[in-house]
Amino acid sequence: MIRVVVALLVVVVGMQGCKESATSNGQNVDHDGVTTVTLTLTNTATLSTQAFVWEDLDGVGGAAPNRIDTITVAADSTYKGSLAFENRKASPPVNVTIDILNERNNHQVFYKLAGAMATITTTDLDGRNLPLGLKTNWTSLKKSLGSLTVSLSHYPDSTTKKGTNPSTETDVNVVMPLTIR
Amino acid sequence: MLLSLLLLTTMWSADLHLHGIVRDSVDRTPVSGASVHVIGTLNGTFTNREGMFHLHNVDTSAYELDVKMVGYRRARVRIDRAAMLRGADVHLDVALVRDTVQAHEVVVQDHRSAQTGLATQNVYTLDDEEIENRRGQTFSEVLTVVPGVTLMSTGPSITKPVIHGMSSQRLVVMNAGVAQEGQQWGAEHGPEIDPFTPSTISVVRGPASVVYGMGAMGGVVNVEPRKLPSTSVLRGEASLNGFSNAWQGAMAASVEQGRLFGAPLAIRVQGSVRRAGDARTPDYALTNTGFKEIDGSMSVGYEGDSAGVVATVSLVTSTLGIYSGSHIGNPTDMLRVIERGGPDVTYPFSYTIDAPKQQIYHLLTSVRAYMTLPSVGTLKATYGWQQNNRQEYDAHYAHTTGPAMELLLNTYTGDVSLAHELLPSMQGTVGVNVRRQVNSRGGTVYLIPDYLAWNVGAYLLESYVLRSWTFSAGVRYDAQSLDATLVDRLSGIGTHRETDYASATASAGALLAVADGITLGANVGMGWRPPTVNELYSNDVHHGVAQYEIGDPNLVPERNTEADLTLTLARNGWNVEASVYANAFQHYIYAVPDPDNPTVTVRGTFPTFRYTQNAATIAGADVRASYQCTDVWQVYTTASMVRGTDQDQNVPLIFMPADRMRLGVHAHVGDVIGLHDVSADVSVLGVRTQDRYVAGADYAPPPPGYVLTDVTLASEVNVGGTALHCSLTCKNLFNVAYRDYLSRYRYFALDAGRDVVLRLTIPFGGS
Numbered sequence: 021m022i023r024v025v026v027a028l029l030v031v032v033v034g035m036q037g038c039k040e041s042a043t044s045n046g047q048n049v050d051h052d053g054v055t056t057v058t059l060t061l062t063n064t065a066t067l068s069t070q071a072f073v074w075e076d077l078d079g080v081g082g083a084a085p086n087r088i089d090t091i092t093v094a095a096d097s098t099y100k101g102s103l104a105f106e107n108r109k110a111s112p113p114v115n116v117t118i119d120i121l122n123e124r125n126n127h128q129v130f131y132k133l134a135g136a137m138a139t140i141t142t143t144d145l146d147g148r149n150l151p152l153g154l155k156t157n158w159t160s161l162k163k164s165l166g167s168l169t170v171s172l173s174h175y176p177d178s179t180t181k182k183g184t185n186p187s188t189e190t191d192v193n194v195v196m197p198l199t200i201r
Numbered sequence: 202m203l204l205s206l207l208l209l210t211t212m213w214s215a216d217l218h219l220h221g222i223v224r225d226s227v228d229r230t231p232v233s234g235a236s237v238h239v240i241g242t243l244n245g246t247f248t249n250r251e252g253m254f255h256l257h258n259v260d261t262s263a264y265e266l267d268v269k270m271v272g273y274r275r276a277r278v279r280i281d282r283a284a285m286l287r288g289a290d291v292h293l294d295v296a297l298v299r300d301t302v303q304a305h306e307v308v309v310q311d312h313r314s315a316q317t318g319l320a321t322q323n324v325y326t327l328d329d330e331e332i333e334n335r336r337g338q339t340f341s342e343v344l345t346v347v348p349g350v351t352l353m354s355t356g357p358s359i360t361k362p363v364i365h366g367m368s369s370q371r372l373v374v375m376n377a378g379v380a381q382e383g384q385q386w387g388a389e390h391g392p393e394i395d396p397f398t399p400s401t402i403s404v405v406r407g408p409a410s411v412v413y414g415m416g417a418m419g420g421v422v423n424v425e426p427r428k429l430p431s432t433s434v435l436r437g438e439a440s441l442n443g444f445s446n447a448w449q450g451a452m453a454a455s456v457e458q459g460r461l462f463g464a465p466l467a468i469r470v471q472g473s474v475r476r477a478g479d480a481r482t483p484d485y486a487l488t489n490t491g492f493k494e495i496d497g498s499m500s501v502g503y504e505g506d507s508a509g510v511v512a513t514v515s516l517v518t519s520t521l522g523i524y525s526g527s528h529i530g531n532p533t534d535m536l537r538v539i540e541r542g543g544p545d546v547t548y549p550f551s552y553t554i555d556a557p558k559q560q561i562y563h564l565l566t567s568v569r570a571y572m573t574l575p576s577v578g579t580l581k582a583t584y585g586w587q588q589n590n591r592q593e594y595d596a597h598y599a600h601t602t603g604p605a606m607e608l609l610l611n612t613y614t615g616d617v618s619l620a621h622e623l624l625p626s627m628q629g630t631v632g633v634n635v636r637r638q639v640n641s642r643g644g645t646v647y648l649i650p651d652y653l654a655w656n657v658g659a660y661l662l663e664s665y666v667l668r669s670w671t672f673s674a675g676v677r678y679d680a681q682s683l684d685a686t687l688v689d690r691l692s693g694i695g696t697h698r699e700t701d702y703a704s705a706t707a708s709a710g711a712l713l714a715v716a717d718g719i720t721l722g723a724n725v726g727m728g729w730r731p732p733t734v735n736e737l738y739s740n741d742v743h744h745g746v747a748q749y750e751i752g753d754p755n756l757v758p759e760r761n762t763e764a765d766l767t768l769t770l771a772r773n774g775w776n777v778e779a780s781v782y783a784n785a786f787q788h789y790i791y792a793v794p795d796p797d798n799p800t801v802t803v804r805g806t807f808p809t810f811r812y813t814q815n816a817a818t819i820a821g822a823d824v825r826a827s828y829q830c831t832d833v834w835q836v837y838t839t840a841s842m843v844r845g846t847d848q849d850q851n852v853p854l855i856f857m858p859a860d861r862m863r864l865g866v867h868a869h870v871g872d873v874i875g876l877h878d879v880s881a882d883v884s885v886l887g888v889r890t891q892d893r894y895v896a897g898a899d900y901a902p903p904p905p906g907y908v909l910t911d912v913t914l915a916s917e918v919n920v921g922g923t924a925l926h927c928s929l930t931c932k933n934l935f936n937v938a939y940r941d942y943l944s945r946y947r948y949f950a951l952d953a954g955r956d957v958v959l960r961l962t963i964p965f966g967g968s
Contacts, residue, residue: 022633026657029615029635032584038587042609042643053645054803064504078690080802081647081741081749109691171805176525176596180545188545189596190530193805 051080052144054116054192056106057170059091061099061201063160074194076171079109091168091195093160101140101156103129105192117154123181129153130186135166137197150183160200166196208809217259218877221293223248223268229830230718230771232297233328235270239263240277243434251327251776251829253869255878257917257924260461261286266293273297319412320664320673321710322721322778323767325609326403333962334882334913334928338444340394344422347404349780349823351858355389355945357447357480357953358492358521359559361940362392364406365782366819366843366857367419370733373409375423377500377513377567379585380413382638384651386733386944391516392422393563393589395496397440397453397473397740399427406823407782408763410706411675414634414658418728418761426513427504429467430459436966440473447491448550448955449477456966457863465504472497478552479522482951483938485547491554494519510570518562522554527949531805532900535747538949553646556594560604564588578621585614593646606646613637629663640734647741649734651695652685669714676707681731687738694956698738702731702758718772722755722916725764732756736790736812742802746945747900749800750792756814758785774829781822789817789847793853794898815849819857827867835867837884844893853893859906859942860889877917877924885910901948906938911932926962 057074070092076085083126105116120127124146130153131140137160144155172192175181223232231252248254263285266278278295285291304419328803341360344350353368361368374392384390405421413421430436437456443449461468471538475494479486487961498515510805526544529535564857566586573579588611595605616716618632636656642649660677680703686695710724739752765782772915792810800807827837840862845854865884874881891903914930936955940947 022659026633026635026659029633030619030657033613033615033635033637035613040609040611040639041641042590042607057803074803076803079645080804081902082690085801085803102887113850174530176528177546186533188529188534188541190534190804190805193531193533194803195801195806 021041026189031044053107054105054172055079057192057194058104058106059170060102060104061091061093062102063094064100072196075108076197077109088194090199092180092199092201094159095160095163095200097160099158099160101158103154103156105172111188113117120152120154120172124152125150125181126175127152127191128173128175128181128183128186130169130171130173131156132171133166133198134169135164136168136200136201137161137164137166138198140168146181148178148181148183162200164200166198167195169193169195203769212728217257217261217263218255218257218876219259219266219280219285219293220255220871221295222252223254223270223295223297224252224717225273225771226296226298231776232270232273233668234272234326235268235297237295238267238269240265240267243432243436245514247329249330251827251835256915257877257919258922259285266295268295268297270297279939303670313846314918317709319409319662319675319710319724319726321671321712322405322407322409322619322724322726323722323765323778324403324405327402330915333926333960334915334930336396336442336708336960338396340392340396340424343396343402343412344404346839347406348778348825349406349821349841349843350404351841351861351943352396352941353388353856353864353943354941354952355391356487356490356491356524358477359389359391361385361390362422363858364404364420365784366845366854370416370730371418371728373413373417373421375413375421375425376565377424377426377515378569378583378616379565379567379587379614380416381565382587382588382610382637383561383563383584384591384608384610384649386735389523390560390591393513393519393561395471395473395494395498397451397471397519398424398498399438399469399471399514400563401425401427406780407724407765408708408726408761408784410679410728411660411662411677411708411726414660414677414679415656415681415704415730416728418759419728426469426498427502428512429504430457431465431467431504433458433460434966436964439963439965441963443495443959444477444956445476445627446953447960448552449473449475450815452755467504469500469504470497471499474550480953481550482531483936483954485544485922485953486550487523487526487946487950487953488544488548488551489553489555491523491524491552492687493554497574506573508570508572510568512568513566515565516562518555519560519922521559521561522561523557524946525555525557525596526945528557531748531802532747532807533805535900545952555596557596558594560592560594562588562590566886574619578619581616581620581845582617583614583616585612587612593644595646603644604665605644606648606669607643608649609641609643611639623663624665626666627663629661631661633657633659637828647688647690648739648743650685650687650738651773652683652734654683655682656681672710673712674707674709676705677727678705679703683731683734685738687733698754700737700754704729704760705756718770720767722767722768722769723765725762727760727762729758729760731758732790732812740811742804743810743893747807748792748810749802750810751795751800751812755789756790759790761785761789761819775826776829777824777826779822779824779826780822783820784818786817786819789854790814793850815847816846817849817854819843819845833868833870835869837867837914839863852895855894856896856943857891857893859891859903862887875919877919879916882913882915883910888941903942904940904947907937907941909937910934925964925966926960928956928958928960930960932958 062069072089072091075087107114142151142153144152173187174189223235232948235248237254268276338744339360352360409417434456442451455471457469459467478491482489496517500513502511592604593606614636616634640656648699658679662675664673706727708726763784766779769778793813823841841862845857854857865887867882870879890906913930
């Protein structure tokens with residue numbers, strides 16, 4: 021008896037409703053999520069160029085970052101730095117740097133050194149003459165080991181950007197080892 | 202002014218009214234929930250928690266009242282017509298005589314309503330006044346009147362109940378006979394129920410898995426639509442609410458009619474609209490915390506004597522803004538906000554709702570049928586279909602059209618039960634239920650996967666009345682099969698992962714009528730739940746709390762065994778209910794910090810939390826007491842405390858509600874200058890600092906305790922022969938700046954400040 025009732029219920033409950041799959045399926049690509057941060061350094065004397073990459077191809081969550089390069093620079097040298105943000109998970113890949121340039125008044129990149137003997141100054145400005153931080157000048161001093169933290173602050177309200185204060189909506193915050201030799 | 206007062210008085214004298222109190226004939230304790238009806242008319246009401254009733258617009262031909270209550274003999278009471286027609290204050294004292302067979306029987310004998318909990322379990326049914334004077338903000342807020350029930354909130358528009366320190370997947374919310382299924386695992390996902398649905402709300406505190414199956418570990422909230430009318434008169438009710446804090450406006454209306462086409466056929470149609478802007482703390486507005494909601498429902502029933510069917514469809518649609526200041530990128534941002542103590546810039550009040558926001562609809566359909574089988578019992582069958590759609594929009598995403606996360610959950614349920622009476626004093630129910638759930642996700646956030654779940658359960662409950670004792674016991678078996686599709690983020694390829702869970706549960710209890718007006722009840726109950734999909738498979742940042750949460754696919758079901766003891770006393774003006782309880786958990790599931798393995802992401806390094814299972818205990822006590830000093834004055838108090846401990850690590854459980862106590866004075870003044878039933882209520886809520894926490898496991902320690910003062914004035918106002926119910930409430934009278942420990946915005950901002958609420962209920966038709 022109880023089996024018949026359960027079997028009957030299984031049939032009734034098994035009837036398909038009108039809609040069982042989410043409509044936003046297929047939009048599974050986060051176009052704004054940054055997967056790859058590339059720092060390109062050009063030695064101002066030799067004009068040689070090196071690119072250092074931080075990459076987490078599957079985005080926030082899931083697997084750990086697949087590539088974190090060690091930034092290597094020569095002691096007592098000067099470099100010009102350029103920073104690029106990309107989403108390589110999206111197909112085709114999205115150049116997020118262009119979006120940041122378009123919304124330059126709402127973004128700023130901060131560089132923080134730990135241990136390594138060098139100075140970094142930003143050279144580019146936004147529409148209100150506040151620092152943007154995609155372009156930098158580097159001066160390395162003596163041999164040392166340490167790390168560089170690159171963080172991209174997003175200011176939904178551009179009036180909260182003062183040029184010195186990181187926002188409380190950080191889009192990117194990556195740490196790369198840094199060697200001066 | 203004098204003229205208008207005079208006019209009001211004249212209008213009021215046209216309304217004949219009666220009031221009184223219904224008491225137990227033996228111990229003179231008030232009888233709450235008794236139905237009081239003017240014979241020969243449609244005019245009727247129920248007594249409140251203090252046994253009092255008020256009838257308005259009494260027909261001039263009225264001569265007798267019909268008073269009914271389960272467990273008592275029906276009483277007919279003569280009305281002093283002459284006094285009433287003179288306009289005198291007619292006060293009736295009704296004494297109900299206990300029905301010896303049914304005395305102390307608490308099982309509701311109604312073929313429509315599901316039994317809420319075990320017969321010996323302590324069930325708190327909210328009375329009309331408790332619902333009326335609290336509703337309009339969120340559904341869950343009404344429940345805080347019940348001692349032991351607190352709220353977990355994500356701003357004032359998203360709240361969910363916490364019973365005895367348990368919420369979300371540890372509670373069952375029944376709506377029109379069907380277990381409400383949204384995405385209740387999420388702390389920022391409140392139950393999608395229209396606060397204006399005309400219904401009876403009752404709360405079971407304590408596990409009730411034998412009755413409700415998996416999930417009913419902390420308790421059950423049962424929302425039962427009000428009975429459909431049985432008379433052919435069209436009538437309805439309209440409500441208007443205004444809230445000053447978020448400049449919220451709410452409107453609701455319902456219309457109902459019975460005996461359509463001369464058959465026992467009835468219909469009710471109901472709808473509500475709400476709109477709110479930014480909530481305001483004493484210091485600033487909480488930008489983007491507005492909401493808009495449009496809800497509607499319809500019930501149609503054919504209810505014959507021996508068989509019938511009632512169908513209900515309800516739709517809740519809402520758009521809820523998420524506080525813009527709670528949108529952060531990583532733990533450093535979170536610490537900076539906490540250090541700052543509030544928002545960086547404050548914006549003026551606005552009704553605008555931008556991303557981040559939630560857009561939700563919940564469709565619930567239930568069909569309930571019953572049939573009386575002579576000499577066997579009553580056979581009941583319920584079919585439920587729910588569709589819950591949740592779209593969450595993230596603020597950052599300029600390129601992605603559509604939500605960052607969409608979840609579509611379809612739940613189909615079928616229940617068949619047979620209520621039977623083996624002996625005249627022994628009643629029970631045997632039943633089976635089956636549930637199928639299909640979840641589909643979209644968007645870019647991988648908090649939970651697609652899944653298909655099947656559940657089957659079977660149960661037997663019996664209760665037995667022996668003189669002044671009531672005994673009850675139940676057994677149940679449940680099984681679940683969960684098939685989740687885990688998607689590889691990079692390749693997009695899904696793999697199936699199937700897990701099966703099963704559990705047997707049992708409960709037993711006894712209730713003793715110790716003396717007149719005094720009962721003592723004891724229960725031992727069990728609850729269980731399988732791990733939820735987020736606890737099994739989560740692997741992402743939990744936004745708003747800046748934690749990286751990692752699930753464990755090898756989790757086993759969580760189980761609790763609870764023992765409780767409840768004393769109720771109702772005599773000599775005292776009305777006291779006191780309970781103590783203790784839960785022992787096996788495999789309590791919660792996210793435990795893993796400080797050695799922080800998670801590195803492109804947005805920064807997050808503290809890792811892993812879903813873990815430990816032995817735990819949750820114990821506590823709830824008290825409600827009132828004393829009726831005179832016919833006018835009443836003093837009351839409610840208090841609750843909860844202690845949760847992870848027994849394996851010997852540390853306090855996180856997010857247990859802080860100890861709290863409310864002290865209040867209620868005055869029922871009666872008639873004052875042309876107003877009836879004037880009442881005033883002043884109460885003070887004191888909440889202690891939660892001092893039981895693990896230092897460093899949370900970004901900020903629990904906030905300090907606080908004291909809030911609430912005032913309510915309520916009255917009936919007669920306008921053109923219609924008795925309007927109106928009330929004016931001021932919550933947080935002194936505009937105290939505070940943060941509640943279970944408020945998810947406490948890291949970012951203060952809780953809402955003073956709120957002046959005006960409520961108006963207008964009955965129409967029927968006379």
